[in-house]
Amino acid sequence: MKVLVTPTSLCRQPDSAALESLRRAVGEVVLNPFGRPMTESELIDALPGVDGVIAGLDDYSADALAAADRLRVVARYGVGTNNVDLDAARARGIVVTRTPGANALAVAELAVGLTFAVARGIPRLDAAVRAGDWPRGEGRELTGGVFGVVGFGAIGRLVAERARGIGMTPIAYDPMLPDEVFAAAGVERCDLDDLCRRSDVLSLHVPLLPETRHLLDERRLALLPADAIVVNTARGGLIDEAAARAALDAGRIYGVAIDAYETEPPSASPLVGHPRVVSTPHSGGHTREAVARMSEQSIDDLITVLRGEASPNAVSSPL
Structure with a gap:
């Protein structure tokens, strides 16, 4: 064979x-x-x-x-x-x-790691020190915030556990699961728009389907708090990348961490290279x-x- x-x-x-x-x-x-x-x-x-x-x-x-x-x-x-x-x-x-x-654990750990990377500007600070500079770092703390999980399968549940471990309150959205799954995890179930309104960090963990393409579109991005961080370690196409770039440029969200892109490699992505975007090469499971x-x-x-x-x-x- x-x-x-x-x-x-x-x-x-x-x-x-x-x-x-x-x-x-x-x-x-x-x-x-x-x-x-x-x-x-x-x-x-x-x-x-x-x-x-x-x-x-x-x-x-x-x-x-x-x-x-x-x-x-x-x-x-x-x-x-x-x-x-x-x-x-x-x-x-x-x-x-x-x-x-x-690869659930690997993806979950990257999602949390990327959240810290955006919140503290770690890649930018590292690049500056390597270049011989000594900038004053400026970032934000995560403890006490709300961590929204979109998709509460194996990866989403691991992310929620780790969010709680760093002092955040996890909430989740997943229309495919019964209430018992959320209750067993001790995580509040929300509808998607409510989750967007309440999430200081919003992390995507759903498949790319016709009904989930651009799940995080211009309207839902506008629902997020002004200091929100968006993380996508799932599939490209879940975020409307042009709308996310516009939200960043307008100061409507704090930052984006992205591991999966609408087109890969993401040579034409409007997000790659933005100073408040942390990009990794679809490496969540690696x-x-x-x-x-x-x-x-x-x-x-x-x-x-x-x-x-x-x-x-x-x-x-x-x-």
């Missing part, structure tokens, strides 16, 4: 134990040679003859999947599936799996520990499906 592996963090270590175990199980393993997510056209060239894919953030469109003459499984190396056309996969008999929870968990789980899922067995992590199965 032949398997294509595309996640950049996994391909950087071609002789890793995870990839060696995959080679022993399937035979031929082909690695993404580009050092970035593969485009639709690159996948169209690469997928013929491939039985399974360990998939990063590549564009598995209907056209790309149509080029796959033997493909049986796309095992997502991560939790999001918005880059995979699930209907097309289902119609072609391709199972799609994901790795829920494998800790050594999370990479190991995602590698193991996605490879296990792929091998399970190729053996003709059902994966508990399947999000799309053949019709």
